[in-house]
Amino acid sequence: MAMIEEILALKKERHATILAHNYQVPEVQDVADLVGDSLELSRAAARLDAEVIVFCGVDFMAETAAILSPHKKVVLPEKGAWCPMAHMITPDQLHDLKALHPEAAVVCYVNSTAEIKAKSDICCTSANGVQVVASLSEKQVIFVPDRNLAAYVARYSKKQIIPWNGYCYVHDHFTPEEVRAARERHPNAEVLVHPECRPEVIDLADYAYSTAGMARHAHASAAREFIIGTEVGILHRLSKENPTKKFIPASERAVCPNMKRINLGKILWSLEDMSTEIKVPEPVRLKAKLAVDRMLAIGRSD
Ligand code: 13P
Numbered sequence: 001m002a003m004i005e006e007i008l009a010l011k012k013e014r015h016a017t018i019l020a021h022n023y024q025v026p027e028v029q030d031v032a033d034l035v036g037d038s039l040e041l042s043r044a045a046a047r048l049d050a051e052v053i054v055f056c057g058v059d060f061m062a063e064t065a066a067i068l069s070p071h072k073k074v075v076l077p078e079k080g081a082w083c084p085m086a087h088m089i090t091p092d093q094l095h096d097l098k099a100l101h102p103e104a105a106v107v108c109y110v111n112s113t114a115e116i117k118a119k120s121d122i123c124c125t126s127a128n129g130v131q132v133v134a135s136l137s138e139k140q141v142i143f144v145p146d147r148n149l150a151a152y153v154a155r156y157s158k159k160q161i162i163p164w165n166g167y168c169y170v171h172d173h174f175t176p177e178e179v180r181a182a183r184e185r186h187p188n189a190e191v192l193v194h195p196e197c198r199p200e201v202i203d204l205a206d207y208a209y210s211t212a213g214m215a216r217h218a219h220a221s222a223a224r225e226f227i228i229g230t231e232v233g234i235l236h237r238l239s240k241e242n243p244t245k246k247f248i249p250a251s252e253r254a255v256c257p258n259m260k261r262i263n264l265g266k267i268l269w270s271l272e273d274m275s276t277e278i279k280v281p282e283p284v285r286l287k288a289k290l291a292v293d294r295m296l297a298i299g300r301s302d
Pocket residue numbers: 022036037038039111125126127168196209210211212
């Protein structure tokens with residue numbers, strides 16, 4: 001049997017659903033039941049009627065699914081697929097930051113560990129950070145771990161945003177020169193970038209969106225060409241959904257090696273073996289769930 005057929009047969013047998021992030025390799029996106037951004041995949045994990053969720057993404061994404069769905073088995077096909085930014089703040093560091101700003105609310109980007117979520121008031125993703133901060137009554141907001149998303153949210157808020165100095169090494173690498181050069185080569189293209197990019201890169205873009213926001217915009221826009229300032233994996237989905245439009249990466253170097261660690265063989269093996277289950281200790285899960293649930297009650301801003 002071809003590997004894809006084996007995966008589909010085992011998926012049925014196990015009552016499993018395969019979720020894939022927009023940065024996954026094409027063949028993984030193509031075998032998934034749902035391809036989406038962090039927010040869409042979190043919502044799906046909570047609502048889906050499946051016994052097993054095969055989460056093709058990085059650690060914090062599978063962890064968020066496990067936080068929301070304690071009665072489902074959540075497997076990450078490659079346990080070594082992790083997001084470096086999510087580990088750039090420790091619970092002790094957050095504890096010290098909170099002690100310095102006792103009046104502040106704590107917002108954690110979903111790209112964070114379960115322990116950090118458990119110590120935060122509310123979670124956000126790149127799709128709803130602005131709305132999450134606006135929903136808070138506090139005038140001061142500690143925002144962890146991404147300094148760039150914090151700066152992006154601060155553009156739309158009168159609150160004092162206190163950022164942590166974390167960053168995504170893929171998005172932080174885009175330069176204004178790359179965006180200017182891409183625009184010169186493609187003067188009719190719209191420039192879409194992710195809010196994890198540096199502020200000076202966002203300043204040069206037409207729009208900043210989460211990965212799902214980019215997919216929606218590309219579909220709705222009358223433009224024929226788009227320069228894409230995020231991880232290159234999303235180009236597969238964009239081109240598949242919009243075959244007559246052209247998508248140009250703002251940088252060919254924008255590859256997240258962790259997202260690329262999952263392949264069809266590992267999906268099949270994880271469904272067979274089930275040994276790569278992601279578990280969150282119950283006391284941490286319950287606290288983290290409060291922060292994620294508060295976020296899920298709020299809509300998205302893109
Ligand atoms: P999205 O939520 O926009 O998909 O982003 C997740 C991520 O890891 C970006 O690097």
